Amino acid sequence: MGRPKNLSFSIIAAIIGLMVAIQFQTVREPEVRDTRDTWQLREDLMKEKELQSKLLLEIRSNEEKIAKYETERQQSKEEVLRETLAELKDEAGLTEVTGPGITLLIKPAFNLIVEGDNPPSVSPDMLKRLLNELNLYGAKHVSIDGERVINTTVIRDINRVTKINGHSLNRFPIEVRVITENGDSAEKLYNRMKVSTVAEDFFIDNLEVIVNRPESTLVVPAYQDTIRIRYMEPVKTDKGGGNG
Amino acid sequence: MWLPIMGLVIGVIIGLLTDIKIPEEYSNYLSIAILAALDTLFGGIRAQLQNIYDEKVFVSGFFFNIVLAASLAFLGVHLGVDLYLAAVFAFGVRLFQNIAVIRRIILTKWSTTSEK
Numbered sequence: 207m208g209r210p211k212n213l214s215f216s217i218i219a220a221i222i223g224l225m226v227a228i229q230f231q232t233v234r235e236p237e238v239r240d241t242r243d244t245w246q247l248r249e250d251l252m253k254e255k256e257l258q259s260k261l262l263l264e265i266r267s268n269e270e271k272i273a274k275y276e277t278e279r280q281q282s283k284e285e286v287l288r289e290t291l292a293e294l295k296d297e298a299g300l301t302e303v304t305g306p307g308i309t310l311l312i313k314p315a316f317n318l319i320v321e322g323d324n325p326p327s328v329s330p331d332m333l334k335r336l337l338n339e340l341n342l343y344g345a346k347h348v349s350i351d352g353e354r355v356i357n358t359t360v361i362r363d364i365n366r367v368t369k370i371n372g373h374s375l376n377r378f379p380i381e382v383r384v385i386t387e388n389g390d391s392a393e394k395l396y397n398r399m400k401v402s403t404v405a406e407d408f409f410i411d412n413l414e415v416i417v418n419r420p421e422s423t424l425v426v427p428a429y430q431d432t433i434r435i436r437y438m439e440p441v442k443t444d445k446g447g448g449n450g
Numbered sequence: 451m452w453l454p455i456m457g458l459v460i461g462v463i464i465g466l467l468t469d470i471k472i473p474e475e476y477s478n479y480l481s482i483a484i485l486a487a488l489d490t491l492f493g494g495i496r497a498q499l500q501n502i503y504d505e506k507v508f509v510s511g512f513f514f515n516i517v518l519a520a521s522l523a524f525l526g527v528h529l530g531v532d533l534y535l536a537a538v539f540a541f542g543v544r545l546f547q548n549i550a551v552i553r554r555i556i557l558t559k560w561s562t563t564s565e566k
Binding site: 213221223228 | 456460462463465466472474481484487494508509
């Protein structure tokens with residue numbers, strides 16, 4: 207036997223061996239059968255259950271941690287400040303408010319209008335009076351024709367058009383939404399407005415005021431613009447902290 | 451004489467250790483290729499014993515048979531006919547014949563040596 211002859215033979219034998227091994231491994235794979243009996247299955251199930259309970263415990267502890275952090279956050283100063291800020295925003299009229307209240311409709315009294323008269327318009331004075339009346343009888347949040355009335359709201363006559371926050375009130379009917387503290391005060395306000403003299407004053411301007419029955423959920427929109435504060439500045443405390 | 455067996459063992463060990471797996475759908479081709487390779491191997495052994503061994507014929511036959519068998523199986527799959535059975539049959543018959551011839555040669559050799 208010559209040497210190269212044997213060598214090629216061996217190489218080819220090695221290749222065949224490799225192929226057989228690969229084929230064996232490929233075919234053997236699905237031959238791994240599940241041969242566990244009931245008890246082994248039971249034990250495996252137990253193991254998995256233990257794992258599950260462990261995981262559940264972990265989840266619970268994590269949730270507890272979350273709750274702890276939550277309470278810590280709630281008790282922290284930051285949360286107090288946040289709440290105060292939200293309250294102040296609420297009070298300033300920067301948020302949409304939902305609550306019980308009544309709606310008033312201001313619309314032209316057509317049976318009073320004589321032909322040739324100027325079309326009726328709401329005068330700023332009348333509106334201010336109405337607002338005063340409403341505030342007197344327990345209104346908390348008011349919007350006129352979709353414009354929120356806040357402390358700095360201006361109602362004035364610009365070129366003979368009454369404007370509120372720059373929004374013209376020349377389209378009738380004008381809806382005034384009033385939110386009160388609760389249902390009772392809404393009822394009270396309703397009764398007060400029913401007998402109020404403001405409605406009669408509006409009649410002079412050929413307008414009638416319809417007071418609708420109190421509603422349990424009324425939405426007053428937020429103030430749209432940013433509130434510009436020009437003449438206010440924080441009080442300087444003489445001594446650190448102060449006590450007032 | 452021991453070198454080819456060593457080669458076979460080394461090949462098997464390498465194959466098992468490297469953990470190579472081919473996709474399930476190609477295992478058909480590999481099995482037919484193995485059959486062809488085994489046929490060639492036994493043919494080579496027989497030729498060796500009959501002293502008509504030719505290395506070129508052996509090596510070329512090895513690769514050619516593998517490729518032919520695999521391509522026959524491939525064609526069979528695409529034609530929808532189990533053509534690889536033809537290869538299995540042909541190689542199987544030849545395998546048996548080769549092994550029978552090898553057995554006879556070894557038997558005659560053995561009997562002649564024992565007679566002496």
